[in-house]
Amino acid sequence: MPTDVKIKKGLRLNLKGEATKTFEQAEKSKTIALRPANFYSLVPKMVLKEGAKLKAGDEVFFSKYSDKTRVVSPVSGTLKEVRRGAKRKILDVIIEADETQEYKDFGVMDPLKSDSSEVKERIFSTGLGILLNQRPYNVPANADDTPKAIYISAYNTAPLTGSAEFILKDRVEFFQAGINALTKLTGGIVYLGVDKQSASFLKDIENVEVLNISGPHPAGNVGTLIHETEPMNRGERVWTVNPEDVAIIGEQFKTGKYNAQRTVAVTGTSAKNRLYFKTIAGSEVKSVLKDFEDNSRIISGNVLTGEKVEADGYLNFFANELTVIPEGNEYRMFGWLPFKDNNIHSMSKTSLSWLFPKKKYEVNTNINGEERALVVTGEMEEVMPLDIFPMQLIKACMAGDIEKMESLGIYEVVPEDFALIDYTNTSKIEAQSIIRSGLDIMLTEVG
Amino acid sequence: MNWIRQKIDQVKEPFEPGNKLEKYRPAINALDTFLFVPDHTTKKGAHIRDAVDLKRTMITVVIALIPALVFGMWNAGYQHYIQLGETPAILEAILHGAYKIVPMIVVSYGVGLGLEFAFAIMRGHEVNEGYLVTGLLIPMIMPIDIPLWMVALSVIFAVLIGKEAFGGTGMNILNPALTARAFAFFAYPTYMSGNKIWVSEASNVDSISGETILGSLAANKEIGYNTAEMFTGIIPGSISETSTLCIAAGALILILTKVGSWRIILSGLIGAAVMGLIFNALNIEGNGLTNFPWYQHIIVGGFAFGIVFMATDPVSAAQTTRGKWIYGFLIGLFGIMIRVFNPAYPEGIMLSILLLNVFAPTIDHYVIQGNVKKRQNRLQMKTVKTA
Numbered sequence: 001m002p003t004d005v006k007i008k009k010g011l012r013l014n015l016k017g018e019a020t021k022t023f024e025q026a027e028k029s030k031t032i033a034l035r036p037a038n039f040y041s042l043v044p045k046m047v048l049k050e051g052a053k054l055k056a057g058d059e060v061f062f063s064k065y066s067d068k069t070r071v072v073s074p075v076s077g078t079l080k081e082v083r084r085g086a087k088r089k090i091l092d093v094i095i096e097a098d099e100t101q102e103y104k105d106f107g108v109m110d111p112l113k114s115d116s117s118e119v120k121e122r123i124f125s126t127g128l129g130i131l132l133n134q135r136p137y138n139v140p141a142n143a144d145d146t147p148k149a150i151y152i153s154a155y156n157t158a159p160l161t162g163s164a165e166f167i168l169k170d171r172v173e174f175f176q177a178g179i180n181a182l183t184k185l186t187g188g189i190v191y192l193g194v195d196k197q198s199a200s201f202l203k204d205i206e207n208v209e210v211l212n213i214s215g216p217h218p219a220g221n222v223g224t225l226i227h228e229t230e231p232m233n234r235g236e237r238v239w240t241v242n243p244e245d246v247a248i249i250g251e252q253f254k255t256g257k258y259n260a261q262r263t264v265a266v267t268g269t270s271a272k273n274r275l276y277f278k279t280i281a282g283s284e285v286k287s288v289l290k291d292f293e294d295n296s297r298i299i300s301g302n303v304l305t306g307e308k309v310e311a312d313g314y315l316n317f318f319a320n321e322l323t324v325i326p327e328g329n330e331y332r333m334f335g336w337l338p339f340k341d342n343n344i345h346s347m348s349k350t351s352l353s354w355l356f357p358k359k360k361y362e363v364n365t366n367i368n369g370e371e372r373a374l375v376v377t378g379e380m381e382e383v384m385p386l387d388i389f390p391m392q393l394i395k396a397c398m399a400g401d402i403e404k405m406e407s408l409g410i411y412e413v414v415p416e417d418f419a420l421i422d423y424t425n426t427s428k429i430e431a432q433s434i435i436r437s438g439l440d441i442m443l444t445e446v447g
Numbered sequence: 448m449n450w451i452r453q454k455i456d457q458v459k460e461p462f463e464p465g466n467k468l469e470k471y472r473p474a475i476n477a478l479d480t481f482l483f484v485p486d487h488t489t490k491k492g493a494h495i496r497d498a499v500d501l502k503r504t505m506i507t508v509v510i511a512l513i514p515a516l517v518f519g520m521w522n523a524g525y526q527h528y529i530q531l532g533e534t535p536a537i538l539e540a541i542l543h544g545a546y547k548i549v550p551m552i553v554v555s556y557g558v559g560l561g562l563e564f565a566f567a568i569m570r571g572h573e574v575n576e577g578y579l580v581t582g583l584l585i586p587m588i589m590p591i592d593i594p595l596w597m598v599a600l601s602v603i604f605a606v607l608i609g610k611e612a613f614g615g616t617g618m619n620i621l622n623p624a625l626t627a628r629a630f631a632f633f634a635y636p637t638y639m640s641g642n643k644i645w646v647s648e649a650s651n652v653d654s655i656s657g658e659t660i661l662g663s664l665a666a667n668k669e670i671g672y673n674t675a676e677m678f679t680g681i682i683p684g685s686i687s688e689t690s691t692l693c694i695a696a697g698a699l700i701l702i703l704t705k706v707g708s709w710r711i712i713l714s715g716l717i718g719a720a721v722m723g724l725i726f727n728a729l730n731i732e733g734n735g736l737t738n739f740p741w742y743q744h745i746i747v748g749g750f751a752f753g754i755v756f757m758a759t760d761p762v763s764a765a766q767t768t769r770g771k772w773i774y775g776f777l778i779g780l781f782g783i784m785i786r787v788f789n790p791a792y793p794e795g796i797m798l799s800i801l802l803l804n805v806f807a808p809t810i811d812h813y814v815i816q817g818n819v820k821k822r823q824n825r826l827q828m829k830t831v832k833t834a
Contacts, residue, residue, distance in 0.1 A: 233826045297494060304493045325495070328488050331452055335484030336502035338510070338704070348499035349704045350507050365488040369500025370480060373575055373617030376504060377766040378708060389815055391766065407819040415492075422493035426501055432492040 002203070002210040005193065005228045007385040010216035011347055011420055013159040014360045015303070017325070019265040019274045021166050026264070029283035032075050033314035034060055034093040038282075039130055041139045041443065042069065044090050052079045057104035057258035059127060060093055068143035072127030074260035074280050076102040092314070097280075103257040111181035111253055119184035128252060131245040132185075135226065135238040137443045138414040147239040149188040149230055152179075154202050154243045155195040155213045157220035158302045158419070162265030162276065162320035164243040165200045171247040172201055178250030182241065183207050193225045218385065223417040227386045232412045242318055264288050264315060264322050268303075269362050270296035271324035281317050285309055292324045297365050299323040304419035305432070328366025336369070344368065347382070347424045369428050376426040383420035386412060390421055394431055397438025402445055405438050414439070455479055473567040477574035505576040507706045511697035512583055512687075512756065518680060519687035520544030523591045526683055527647035544591075547647055548686060551586035551598050558599045559585075562606045566615065575616035577623075577762075581605070584624035584756060587687035588749065589631065590644040597635055601627035621804045622763045625753075625797055632797070640792060645683035659684050660747045661786065661794055664735040677746045688752035691745075698755040707759040710768065711775035715754035718779025719745050726787055736787045744783055753796035754778065763804040767814040774810055778803045 036044045044061035048054060055076040063069035075097040083092040106126050111119045123129050124143040132141035132150075141147070154164040168175050182190050189209050194202045196212035203210055211229065213219050222240045226232060241249075244263060252258050262281040266274050272291035279287055285298060289311070292298070299306035300316035303323055307316050315322065335341055342352040345361040353361070380390040388409045396404035415432040422431045461468040462475045479485075480502070489496060524540030535543070559582045567574040585602060609626035610619040632639040642658040643649050660682060663670045672682050680690025688694075701707030723741025731737045745751065758764060758778050765774035778799050785795025792798075 231825065233822075233829050297488075299494055303495045306494065308494070323494075329486045331483040331486050333451075333483055335498075336480075336500060336506065338503050338507050341498060344498035346498035348497065348503075350503050350706065351498050353498070363495040365494050366484070366496070367487045367489055368484060368496050368498050369502065370476075370485060370487065370573055372501040372573070373577075373615065375501060375575075375577060375617050375762055377761040377764070378768065378771075381768065387818065387821070389767065389818060392815055407822065408815070409818075409822055419493050423495060424497045424499075426497075426499050426504055428496065428500065430492040 002212050003229065004196065005211045005213045005215075005219065005225055006196075007215035007219045007224060007228075009382055009385040010157075010218055011383050011424065012157070012216040012357075013345065013423075014358065015159045016360045016362045017160060017267050017269040017271070017274065017323075019160075019162065019267045019276055019321075021163070022275050023263075024275045024277050026277040026279035026283065026288045028097070029280060029287040030097060031080065031284060032073075032077075032095045032097055032280060032282045033284075034071055034073070034095070034282055035314065035317065036061070036071075036090055036093075038317040039069075039071065039140050041137070042071075044071070044093075046082065046090070046093075048079050050079055050082055053077075054079060054095070055102045055104040056260070057106065057126065060095070061090075063140070066142060066144075068124045069129055069140050070124070070127040071130050072258060074258070074282055103259070106252060106256045106258070108256050109253050111177065111184055114184070116184040119181055122253075123181065123185070123249065126252065126258065128249050128258075131241060131249060133240045135223075135232060135240060135414065136411040137439050139443070141239050142237075145237045147186045147188070147237045149226075149238050150182050150186050150190045151193070151222045151225050151238060151240045152182075152191065152208075152243055152246055153193040153213075153220050153222045153225055153240075155193050155220040156302075156320075157213070157215075157217035158304050159217070160267040160321065160323050161302045162263065162267075164320070165195070165198060165202060166276065167244055167263040167265075167320060168247060169201070171251070172205075174247040174250035174254060175243070176205055176250065177254050178241075178246035178248070179205060179207055181249055181253050182246065185239070188230075191225060191229060193220060193222075195220075215385070218383075218417060218420060221416060223412065223414055224385055227412060231387075234406065234411060236411075242320070244320060245318070262315070262317075263320060265320060266322050266324070268296075268299075268324040270326050271322075279315070281315070283315050285311055285313050285315060285322065288315070289322055289324065293326065295327050295329070296324050297327050299325070303363065304423060305416045326362075326364040328364030328368075330366070332366075348379075348426070367428055371429060372427045374427050374429065380421050380425060380431075383424055384417075386417065388412065390418065390431075393438075394418075394421075394429070394434050397434050397441075400438070400441050402441065405442060406446075410435075410438055410442055452483065455482065471568055473571070473573050474564045477564065477567070502576050504706055505579050507704050508580045508701065508756075509583060511700035511707075512580075512587065514693035514696045515687040515690060515752065516548075516583070516587060517541070518690045518693040519587060520548055522680060522682075522689055523547055523647050523686060525681065526645075530646055530649060543647065547591055548586060550595055551589065551593070552583065554595050554598050555585045555602050556582045558602045559606055562603065562611070566611050570615070572615075577616045578606075581623045581627075585627045588624065588628050588685050588752065590639060590685055591647045592644055592649075593631065593635075593638055597631055597638060600634075601631045604630040617762055619762055620808075621801055622757050622760045624760075625757055625801055625804075628797055629801060632792075645685075659794075661736075664739055667735045674743060674746070677743060682747070685749060685752075688749040691751045694751045694755050701755065701759065707755065708761070708764070708771050708775075710771040711759050711764060711778075712754055714772045714775030715758055715779040715782075716745060718776035718781075719750060719754075719783050720779070721776075722780045722783035726783070734787075744786070748786065748794045749796045750779075750782055753782070753800055757796075757800050758803075763807065765807040765810045765814075767811050770807070770810045770814045773814075774803055774807055777806075 043064040077097040080096040192208040196214040260281040270293040277288040301319040338350040418431040524543030528535040605627035723744040726737040782796040782799035
């Protein structure tokens with residue numbers, strides 16, 4: 001029996017610039033970047049030297065703290081360059097892709113007919129482990145843990161995001177195989193969140209508990225699903241996986257090949273060719289984005305949680321969308337007057353935009369004000385469906401008070417759960433980065 | 448518009464980082480951002496932001512105060528003229544009121560904003576907009592004849608001791624505007640209470656009583672006003688607190704724009720009504736205040752103004768939803784209780800709000816503790832199950 005996950009608090013942001021649901025093969029990216037920063041908290045130790053030849057699936061680097069956390073190459077080619085920053089910190093590992101791709105053969109394996117220890121060994125030794133994320137802290141999963149449950153959300157409620165249902169529609173078989181493998185990793189349940197409204201193939205996936213999601217964003221956030229089913233307690237571990245990564249895992253089990261295919265929905269009003277591009281994880285931005293307006297911001301990910309990238313940079317390893325919106329570096333005269341500039345969306349009733357909930361808005365990156373002291377109360381709660389006091393938790397994180405953070409539920413949240421607070425709060429504080437700093441303290445002090 | 452922008456950028460040049468007036472940047476920024484929303488773009492976190500900001504929120508409160516302010520001006524003039532036996536035209540009354548009130552507002556903003564700017568420059572942060580509201584509230588709750596230097600001293604006390612000593616905007620425990628009034632009240636009681644201060648220049652006129660309704664009640668005298676006059680506010684009192692009608696209009700603006708908490712306002716009304724009903728039920732003979740009908744308790748004195756504009760100050764109020772209900776209810780309850788039991792001072796709402804300001808963090812603490820307990824119990828259940 002599918003379970004319903006229904007939330008009321010939150011905000012559905014209707015923005016202009018959605019991607020048309022058509023697949024297009026992206027231009028082949030000449031180079032691929034593996035960026036340790038995409039795998040939060042991972043400190044890389046290189047396996048290969050510059051100039052080394054590799055196949056898709058060959059190990060490139062592993063975590064300094066666990067040699068089972070490995071990052072493998074998504075393409076075959078040559079390790080061209082290791083770019084380093086201050087204190088020789090590795091920023092990017094650039095791999096030049098071959099014309100024709102060669103894959104390392106990991107052999108075929110049916111997870112349902114295998115031991116859980118075999119499946120786990122396979123996932124972590126072949127570099128698939130990096131696709132699994134751990135809660136709390138939102139860091140790569142640790143091979144020594146057994147999570148109490150695994151969560152996949154195939155319904156992204158954030159604005160201008162790629163539809164997981166569409167991305168997966170021709171890879172159902174691989175997705176199912178991936179799910180089968182994941183069931184072997186946990187003693188508990190594998191949950192799959194889907195849109196309650198849609199009658200998609202996702203509801204027929206086996207070996208999972210389907211969660212029918214309804215409500216405004218962040219209904220589809222994994223954090224919301226966890227909170228509504230098995231809330232996190234101190235000391236517990238839960239793993240989360242992006243839907244497309246489940247298919248990558250499944251494909252590797254079924255065919256023996258590590259095919260890091262990443263479907264990227266190009267969205268946002270400043271992008272001209274808004275389609276779903278099939279490319280490889282970590283590809284060059286220009287392989288999917290050629291034509292866009294000047295003075296734009298390119299975001300790998302969505303407008304709420306994505307990462308700012310340059311036009312000649314690389315895609316975030318995990319992001320399923322590339323959003324291009326205008327930079328808002330313009331002055332607005334008397335823009336602070338109530339009920340002025342109603343074309344800018346606001347959740348506050350001091351703008352008339354709330355009268356048109358269905359209207360699609362064009363957005364830019366202007367802050368629409370300046371950072372101020374925390375004055376207004378009660379507004380954060382309106383976009384926080386979790387049973388958490390957001391303002392108090394933010395203050396505890398700012399103070400670095402471990403005991404307080406713990407008692408207020410820091411283990412249950414990750415920065416993306418606070419993305420709407422970033423967006424809506426009157427004082428323009430950076431809630432996501434404050435929560436991240438709180439999580440960092442917990443990670444080093446408690447672990 | 449572009450040339451204005453260019454002119455401003457020119458003026459701002461010496462204040463830019465690296466130039467010699469860099470230290471005074473917050474002051475020039477505060478002025479600039481009143482003309483233009485800056486061109487700043489997001490650096491961290493979400494890439495897009497809501498249109499609302501603190502300026503907009505605070506200006507909404509100022510707009511909500513305007514009906515009560517304009518009425519206060521008119522009423523100040525009207526009360527002044529009728530004690531002389533004249534009936535003034537509307538404009539004449541407003542002009543007399545403005546003549547008294549505008550200098551107070553100028554002093555309040557001048558002194559208060561001066562201090563705010565000084566602290567912003569000293570601490571190197573931007574000027575917070577909160578004082579736009581505080582600076583208007585302070586004159587609005589003073590008696591009409593208070594000397595300007597007292598207004599200035601009260602403002603200095605409120606900003607320095609009430610706010611900056613605690614770390615500035617967002618950190619203060621007490622409502623700054625009420626702190627100013629409490630300071631004036633305890634420092635200069637002869638200017639802040641009695642029966643000769645509520646009507647403009649009443650002390651020059653003999654034998655005319657300009658007493659407030661609560662003052663008359665405390666002295667067990669007859670009151671010469673009916674419910675309609677109490678509600679519309681054509682009665683003596685502090686400048687802007689008399690008209691429940693205009694305050695209700697302001698309350699409507701605050702509630703519709705969600706800038707003020709309807710929970711605090713509603714629970715405050717309930718609290719006051721409950722206390723009023725209790726006193727009415729006791730039916731003590733010879734005590735005018737206990738027998739004063741509960742609904743009239745709500746429309747006279749500073750209660751309505753306090754609960755709508757002071758109690759809802761988000762910084763000094765309770766911050767949790769449940770906390771706001773408790774906080775508002777207790778303000779109403781204590782407000783009427785102090786009013787009835789305190790013979791020295793017939794109005795209790797100021798003290799009641801300040802008292803609950805102090806207790807608001809405690810109320811929040813227990814509300815939050817409920818959430819913390821839930822989390823602990825969940826963990827305990829889990830440990831028991833696995834053990």
